[in-house]
Amino acid sequence: MLRTVNRVLTALIGLVLLALGLAVLFAGADLPHRWKVSMPADWPWTRPGDVVLSRADRTRWSDEGWWWPAIIAALAVLLLLTLWWLLAQLRSHRLTEALIDSKDGEGARLRGRALEDVIAAEAEAQPGVDSARVVLTGRRQHPRARVGLVLAAHAQPGQTLRLLRREALAHAETSAGLDALPAEVRLRAARHRAERVS
Template identity: 30%
Template sequence: MTSPATRAAARSYGGERALTMTTGLLLLLLGVGAALLGYGVFGEGRAARAVLDPQVLRTLVDWQLAARIGAIVLGLVLLAFGLRIVFATLRPEHHPDLALNPTRGHGVLVTAGAITEAIATDAEQVPGVSKARATMVGDEEEPALRLSLWLEDGTDVKQVWREVDDTVLRQARESLGVDHLPTAVRLELGAAQRQRVR
């Protein structure tokens, strides 16, 4: 189970990671098996024999049409599975709009763009912050926030964090009517300005 902070920090690639890990483990096991076969662990003459057992080859020859149809079907299934993974990876990330007071029947829908623009504007008012960018992620039931802050050179990071947590994020939670707003904050410190030599 992922924590709310993890969900806010980055787009979830759980499915892709699980598939990659499973594929990697299978290929690793195949590689280890081939190495053990080559070193003669399964018998001295086994490495010189054909990969497919002669009985299997004989069966495939006897049932050529069924084997070809099976290979085509398997290829199509793998193609569809691969395309599904590609489209899932390339789909745009969901930025949820939030409905305020939906129980009253006359709720107001606040777009993700409006929310993030307001939060970024509030964050830029914090002393020491030169630029801010906010992004809403997750879904309508469990929204999360990514907040990137660019700090001026020499800024007290602890003071900025205190101000952001006490003011900006608290105002965001109150405005959106949520008790919890998981937030991942990325801080980037500004480099010292270069001095020109005359």
């Protein structure tokens, strides 16, 4: 969900900034006058010396009592949304530890990197898998795995997925005492550089 929101926001902000930049460049280079293009009557930029807001527009509501609180509130909300978005980008989605039910009433903590390394090592040992990368996400009580596999040319994707589920992920569930370890698996083919044969 956050990834989709991030992409949509980034695309919208990019499009708005691009349109704004092109409009300023269009007027700054005096292109409407040179190309004899008639702009709409309320278009703010037509000549290089034009401003976006005239003095009358800038001071229209400044004597009103609600004006400055509204501007400050809008800027504060914009600042908070920007900070939230920035922190969401910097926050790691990787699970640092998983809580394990040790069946003695106490429980235990398992380092997320240790479980990731074990699953990746067992996945790489499968036939047809060149390399594997595993990232644990989710909550500490209910971890999820994101697995990326790079397959060799001779690998059979269906069989590779079945082996991964039956062996690497099942062993991780059993050894960590998890009820389930849902996984999202992404497969891609290995790319080999072409070599010159003489």
